[in-house]
Amino acid sequence: MQNVLILGGSYFIGRRITEQCLKEGWAVTLLNRGSRPWTGEPVTQLICDRDDAAAMKQALKGKAFEAVIDVSGLNRKQIEIVCGSLDCPVQHWVFISSSAVYDVDRCALPIAETEPLGENPYWGQYGADKIAAEAALISSCTKRGTALTILRPPYMYGEYNYVQRESFIFHHLTQNQPILIPASDNRIQFCYTGDLASVITTLLALPAQGIEIYNVGDKQGVSFSEWIQHCANVCGIQANIIPVHDAKWKAKDYFPFRDYDNVLDVSKIHQIVMEDTLFETGLAKAYQWYCENQHEILFKPKLTANEKQILSELGVK
Numbered sequence: 001m002q003n004v005l006i007l008g009g010s011y012f013i014g015r016r017i018t019e020q021c022l023k024e025g026w027a028v029t030l031l032n033r034g035s036r037p038w039t040g041e042p043v044t045q046l047i048c049d050r051d052d053a054a055a056m057k058q059a060l061k062g063k064a065f066e067a068v069i070d071v072s073g074l075n076r077k078q079i080e081i082v083c084g085s086l087d088c089p090v091q092h093w094v095f096i097s098s099s100a101v102y103d104v105d106r107c108a109l110p111i112a113e114t115e116p117l118g119e120n121p122y123w124g125q126y127g128a129d130k131i132a133a134e135a136a137l138i139s140s141c142t143k144r145g146t147a148l149t150i151l152r153p154p155y156m157y158g159e160y161n162y163v164q165r166e167s168f169i170f171h172h173l174t175q176n177q178p179i180l181i182p183a184s185d186n187r188i189q190f191c192y193t194g195d196l197a198s199v200i201t202t203l204l205a206l207p208a209q210g211i212e213i214y215n216v217g218d219k220q221g222v223s224f225s226e227w228i229q230h231c232a233n234v235c236g237i238q239a240n241i242i243p244v245h246d247a248k249w250k251a252k253d254y255f256p257f258r259d260y261d262n263v264l265d266v267s268k269i270h271q272i273v274m275e276d277t278l279f280e281t282g283l284a285k286a287y288q289w290y291c292e293n294q295h296e297i298l299f300k301p302k303l304t305a306n307e308k309q310i311l312s313e314l315g316v317k
Contacts, residue, residue, distance in 0.1 A: 002026040002204060003064065007050065007082065008071030009043075012160045013096065013193050017069060018043065020197035024205075031059065032072065050078050053179045056085040057247050064088040067204050069093045070137075071097045075129035079136040092147045092208050094200055095137050099189075099215070099264055100127035110221070110265040113152070113213045123257040138211055147208035151199070153216045155263050156192035158282060159289040165256045166283065169231040170290045173239060180310055181224045182251045182259045183243040188227065189263045191217035192282035199273050213291075214269040218276050221263035234284045244310060254306045267304070 004021050008014035009030035021028050022041045034047040048059040050072065060082075068090050073079055102111050103118030120127040133151055134237060143150035157166050164171075172179045199216055222230070225241055232239040244254065251259035290297070311317075 001065050004059075004067045004069060004204075005020040005029050005031060005063070005065040005086075006069045006071060007031050007073060010038045010045075012069040012158075013156055013161065013196065015160050016158065016193040016197045017071060017200055020194075020201050021069075023203050028173050029063070029065070034141055041111045050082060053081045053084065060085045065090060067092045067094070069200060069204075073133050073137075074126075076136045079140070083136070083140040090144070090146050091240075092148045092149070092204055093137065093141055094135065094204065094278045096149065096196075097150050097152045098123075098127065098130050099152050099262055101131045101134065101152065102127075104260060104262075106285055109261055110263045111215070112265040113215055113268060122260050141211065149203055149208065150211070150213045151196070151216050152213065152264070153191040154189040154264055155191070155194060156193055156196065157190050158286050160193070161286065161289075162297055164297060164299055164303075165291050166231060166286050167294070168299070169228055169239075169254045170235060170287055171258050171294070171297075171299065173232055173235045173237045176237075176240075178240040178242050178311065178316060179228055180230070180242050180244050180254045180307060182255060183245045184259055185199075185223045185243070185262050186259055187221040187223050187256075187261045189217045189221040190227075190279070190282075192277045194282070194285075195273075195277050199269060202273050215264040215266045215270050217264055217266050218279060219266060219270065221261075222255065222279075230280055230283055231287075233242075234280055236288045242311075242314065242316065244312075244314075246313070248310065249306070249310060254303060254310055 004026050006018055009018045010032055020026055029044040031046040031048055033049055038045050046059045050054050050056060100120050100123035101117045103116045104120055107115040117131050137148055166232060196216055228239050228241055
């Protein structure tokens, strides 16, 4: 049985990973701020702010884990604190990074793990902090002799997603509202949370050593309009898509994705984990969850106001 520490673990991606670890029969300890208390099969939950070095040392004192899955790590400081707080030997560390680490202006599509990292103009400090977090973990795990797996997903989707991405489209479809998209109709790529969780437990069950980095996600990207059509298919509602050509509006002003091609080469991980959840199968599960939990999803007032303004400028009532 694996004895696993999950940093995060009760929100969106982390919750699916926790569920998968429990399904494997592993003993799971969650460390998070407790803003979303765990409900489900029994776990040990440590309530702690991972930015508080003293509190982390106290929370993890005397604890032993075979594996660590870091879902919530955002920057170098957080990595250094948790590495300095664990005094047990860890066999395998898994870190959830992001496609935001790639310097997209210097990368060929689809972006392979070997492409250069650097400032991503679409993600700014978030991407830079993830790069620093990766570097800190590589340094620490190399010194300790701990196997390290870094996973770089594109956009995540699935149940428990309180971020207004697929829920944004589901809302517009069910309310019979037009959906504005950038006229560029760029290509983006998704990773279903259940697939990411399966990748992690598969990798933890295999012998591992050294540093491995994998892009993770569906084998194919989709355009903005194709993604919306997939969402419409699972809702059984026809989508009214309106492209926005006016350059004064940035995509993030009215749309839940940044306006650039974000497609990764995922062939490396698919040599180990062959199958993905069919896109519309995953979206159907996400839609069911949305229908049951839409009251908990808060839509940004600024985004709604921008939509009204753009539709007014386009003469759409």
